[in-house]
Amino acid sequence: MSQGVPEPAPGRRRASRAAAAVWATFLLLGLAGCSGSGTLSTIATVAVQVDVSVQTASLAVQQRADDVTFSSVTETTLEDAISEVDDARTQLGATAADERQEIDAKREVEAVLDEASTVLDEARTGVRGGGDLEVTVDALRKMAERTQALRERWEPLS
DSSP states (O other), X not given: OOTTOOOOXXXXXXHHHHHXXXXXXXXXXXXXXXXXXXXXXXXXXXXXXXXXXXXXXXXXHHHHHTTSSOHHHHHHHHHHHXXXXXXXXXXXXXXXXXXXXXXXXXXXXXXXXXXXXXXXXXXXXXXXHTSOOHHHHHHHHHHHHHHHHHHHHHGGGO
């Protein structure tokens, strides 16, 4: 502890880390949009975008379950994540896939986008309901694992 400077409360420290994570997320999304051209590059960018969105939503719902943040903040985070996934779906839909690898990759990412949309929508409903969020936290954690695996598979191609 520094002279005369009090340590922040544990909940406030976690909230500060969460805010930093959210800013890092938006920075990553901005950088993801600057990657190279081509169908596989777009697929990689979409994989990063959906992963960042789901990871951020997962963190927000976990913090709400831990009573570290307000429901309104969590709902806003979920709304943003849903919008990002919808934007990613639009971007992917506008991308032509001609080769077998591109077609397969696009189908794989579309399936994950569909699942992510469902999980995020259910999370939003759960947060609005105000009940026990453990099932929601678990569903988002599993979805985050899936989006991370998708990102790890396709990001090197960006």
